[in-house]
Amino acid sequence: MAISKKRNVASQGSDAFTGITLKKPAKYAAGLTAVKVVLQHTFKEMGVVKSLSTLSHMNQKEGFDCPGCAWPDPEKPSKLGEYCENGAKALSEEATNQRVDVDFFSKYSVEELSRWTDYQIGKSGRLTAPMVLRPGSIYYEPISWEAAFELISKELHALDSPDEGIFYTSGRSSNEAAFLYGLFVRAFGTNNMPDCSNMCHESSGVALNETLGIGKGSVKLEDFDKAEVVMVIGQNPGTNHPRMLSALQKCKENGGKVITINPLEEAGLVRFKNPQEIKGVFAGGEAITDIHLQVKINQDVALLKSIIKKLAAIEKKDGGVFDHSFIEAYTEGYDALLADIENYSEEDLIKRTGIDEATIDEVVALLAAKNKIIICWAMGLTQHKNGVSNIKECVNLLLLKGSLGKEGAGTCPVRGHSNVQGDRTVGIMHYVSKELNTAIKKTYGFTPPEEKGLDTVHAIKAMHEGKAKVFIALGGNFVSAVSDTEYTSEALQNCSLTVQVSTKLNRSHLITGETALILPTLGRSELDKKDGKARFFTVENSMGKVHQSKGLLPPASKNLKSEPEIIGGIADAYFNGKHQVDWKNLSQNYEMLRASMEQVFEGFKDINTKSKGTGFYLPNNVRELDFSKLPNGKAQFSCNLLPEHTLQDDDFILMSIRSHDQFNTTIYGLNDRYRGVFNERRVLFMNENDIKKEDLRKWKWLT
Ligand SMILES: Nc1nc2c(c(=O)[nH]1)N[C@H]1C(S)=C(S)[C@@H](COP(=O)(O)OP(=O)(O)OC[C@H]3O[C@@H](n4cnc5c(=O)[nH]c(N)nc54)[C@H](O)[C@@H]3O)O[C@H]1N2
Ligand SMILES: Nc1nc2c(c(=O)[nH]1)N[C@H]1C(S)=C(S)[C@@H](COP(=O)(O)OP(=O)(O)OC[C@H]3O[C@@H](n4cnc5c(=O)[nH]c(N)nc54)[C@H](O)[C@@H]3O)O[C@H]1N2
Ligand SMILES: [Mo]
DSSP states (O other), X not given: OOOOGGGOOOSSOOOOOOOOEEOOOOSSEXXXXXXXXXXXXXXXXXXXXXXXXXXXXXXXXXXXXXXXXXXXXXXXXXXXXXXXXXXXXXXXXXXXXXXXXXXXXXXXXXXXXXXXXXXXXXXXXXXXXXXXXXXXXXXXXXXXXXXXXXXXXXXXXXXXXXXXEEEEEOSOSOHHHHHHHHHHHHHHTOOOOOBGGGGTTHXXXXXXXXXXXXXXOOOOTTHHHHOSEEEEESOOHHHHOTTHHHHHHHHHHTTOEEEEEOSSOOHHHHEEXXXXXXXXXXXXXXXOXXXXXXXXXXXXXXXXXXXXXXXXXXXXXXXXXXXXXXXXXXXXXXXXXXXXXXXXXXXXXXXXXXXXXXXXXXXXXXXXXXXXXXXXXXXXXXXXXXXXXXXXXXXXXXXXXXXXXSTTOEEEEOOOBTTHHHHHHTTOOSSOOHHHHHHHHHHHSOOOOOSOOOOHHHHHHHHHTTSOOEEXXXXXXXXXXXXXXXXXXXXXXXXXXXXXXXXXXXXGGTSOOSEEEEEEBOOTTBOOEETXXXXXXXXXXXXXXXXXXXXXXXXXXXXXXXXXXXXHHHHHXXXXXXXXXXXXXXXXXXXXXXXXXXXXXXXXXXXXXXXXXXXXXXXXXXXXXXXXXXXXXXXXXXXXXXXXXXXXXXXXXOOOOOOTTEETTEXXXXXXXXXXXXXXXXXXXXXXXXXXXXXXXXXXXGO
C-alpha cells in the first residue's frame, strides 16, 4: 500500500518557543479574574450577545450540558449562572464564530496545516462540510454525505475480517450516539472499541469493579454537604472541575474538613473565591484545604498504607477506629489486609512519601475520629502504571471506616469528559459484557461478537502492524491524545481509511490513512432539529445521574449532521437494508432510540420522561450496599504492592499535568495563570531542592 507520508510531515507542529514569562503562582482560584477571563474569552470567540444569552442556558434544567467536564449540576442551579471559567472556555471553543470552510481547505494543504501548532489549528474554527482527502492528494476536497457513507461502506466491506476495523470514541458523545455507534460496531462484527477512558479512568473502573462491583463512584453531590472529611487525591479541581470547589466550600461551611494529597499545592486547593457569590468576587476567598500532604510522585500507595497502619495501631490500642459491624456484614479480606500491613515498616513507608510524620499524624487523628469520608481522585492516581493499586488502597480505607453506602461518604472518581461515563454505560468498551450481549440479542435479534476487542494501545499496535486498516473516530483527537505520537502517526498512516467525526479541526485530520474523511457534526450547544422540531439527547454525569441536554444555538453550518445521523448513515450504507435494525429510523428518531435503549439497560426505564428536568440516578449497588455480584457476596479488601522505582541519584520521576488553558488536546490559550506561567505551554516544573541540588540555576532559562 502506498503510504502518503510526504503529505503530513510534522506530527507535532512548530517547536518554536513563544517567549515565556513567569509570575508568582496564584494563591486562590476563580474570583473576579475568572469572571473577567470568561468574558474576554467568550466575547472574543462568540461576540457579546451570543455569549451572554448562551452562557445563561448552560447547565440549566431546560438548557444544554456543559461540554467541559462531567461534574454534576446542583438541584437548584445558581441564578448568576451555573458554569465556571473553563466551562465557558469549552463552550466558546465550540460556539466560536470562526469557520473552517471549503475554501480554507483549498487554500491550505494538509502538509502545510500539519506544520501549524495545535493552538493555531484549534483556533481555525468549526468544521462546516464533509471533506475527503483522496489517495495521493495533499488537499481535502468537498464530498457529499451520501458519497462519504458509501466510501466508508466500501472500505469496511473490503476488509478481510471485521477485526480489521477500529472504532474509537471520545467522551463527548451523547448516550444516544454512543449506544447507536456501539450497536453498529457489534452488528458489523467486532469489539474493537478503544475509547478515551483507556487513557483516563480505566484504572478506576477496574479497581472499583473488582472491589465494589461497579466501575463508577458511589457519592451524590448532596453527600458533600454532609461529609465530615473529603480527601482530594491527585486531582486539580481549580482548573479541571472548578464547580467542584463550590461543593468543597459547602462541605467546609457545614463543618467538614478537606485533606488534599498532591505533589503540587494547586491554587484551587488553597483558597477559592466563588465567582457565583458576591463575597467570592470581592472578599479574600475561603481556604479550602485543612491539611495538605505534599506526597512524592507515585507514593500514594505508601502514604495510604502508612495511614492505614497507624489507624490499625490506634484501633488495636483503643478501639473505635474501624467500623466492625460494617466490616463483618459487607466485606471480605480484613484479616488478610491487617496481616499484610504488618509486612511493611512504618518508617520506610513514611520515608517514601517524603512527608513529615507529624502531618501524617494529623490526618490519622482526623480520620480515626470520623466516619463519613469521601475520597475524590483523578489523573494523579489513575494514570500511573499501578493506577489500579492506587485506587484499591483508597477503597481499603473507606471499607475500614464503613464509609460507603451512607450519607456523606463514598467513592468519587471525578470524571473527565462530559459524557465519558455515559458512553461506558451504554456499551462503549473493548471487552465483552455478557449481560449487554444477551440484551442486544433479545432486543435486536443479532448476536454480538463474543471475543474481546482492542483497547487504545492494542489498536495502535494492530494498525502499526497492518492488522487493522480502517480507523473511525467518534470525536476526539486520537493522534494527539495517545502517548507515543510518532508511533501512532505511523500506525494511522498505515490505514487505508481514517474517518473523523468532529466539531473542530485537529491534528488527527492531518495525520491520516491513504484516504481520509472529515465528517462535521453538531456541537452540544447547537439546536438539533428534525422536521422543524427540536430534539434533545441525554448524558450521564460523574455521579451516575442521567439528564437531558438541549442545544439552542443555530448550527455552525447547514451542512452538519448530528452524531446519531452520521452513525445511522454509515450503518445504513453498510447494511444496505439487509439487517434487522432499522438504522435510518433509529438514528433520526431519538425518542424511538431511547425507547429501544430502555429494553437493553435495566436502569433506563422511562428514560424519555425521566430524563427531563434534573434527571434520574442509575442503579448503583454500592449505594444499596449490595455486593452480591462479588465473590461471596462481599466487598473486597485488597493487598497491594508498593510501586518499585529504581532511580539513580540524578534520575527524576516526571508526571504530566494539564495547564489552566487547555482541554486535553485543545489549547485554549498559552497561559497557566494559577501556576504563574505565561505565554508558553511546554514547561517542566521541578522541586526547588532538586534544582539546587543539581545546580540547574546556572542554565539561563531557569532564572
Ligand atoms: N479545563 C480543563 N478541564 C478538564 C480537562 C482539561 O484538560 N482542561 N480534562 C478533563 C478530563 S478528560 C479529565 S480526565 C479531568 C482531569 O482532571 P485532573 O486529574 O484534575 O487533571 P490533571 O491535570 O491531570 O491533574 C492531575 C493532578 O494530579 C497531581 N498528581 C500527579 N501525579 C501525582 C501523584 O503521583 N500522586 C498524587 N497524589 N497526585 C499527583 C498533579 O499535580 C495534578 O494536580 O479533567 C477534565 N476537565
Ligand atoms: N496531550 C494530551 N493528551 C492527553 C490528555 C491531555 O490532557 N493532553 N488527556 C488524556 C485524557 S484524561 C483523555 S480523557 C484523553 C482525551 O482524548 P480525546 O477525547 O481523543 O481528545 P480531546 O482533546 O478531548 O478531543 C478534542 C476533539 O474532539 C472533537 N469534539 C469536541 N466536541 C465534540 C463533539 O461534541 N462531538 C464530536 N464528534 N467531536 C467533538 C473536536 O474536534 C476536538 O478537536 O486524552 C488523554 N491524552
Ligand atoms: Mo480524561
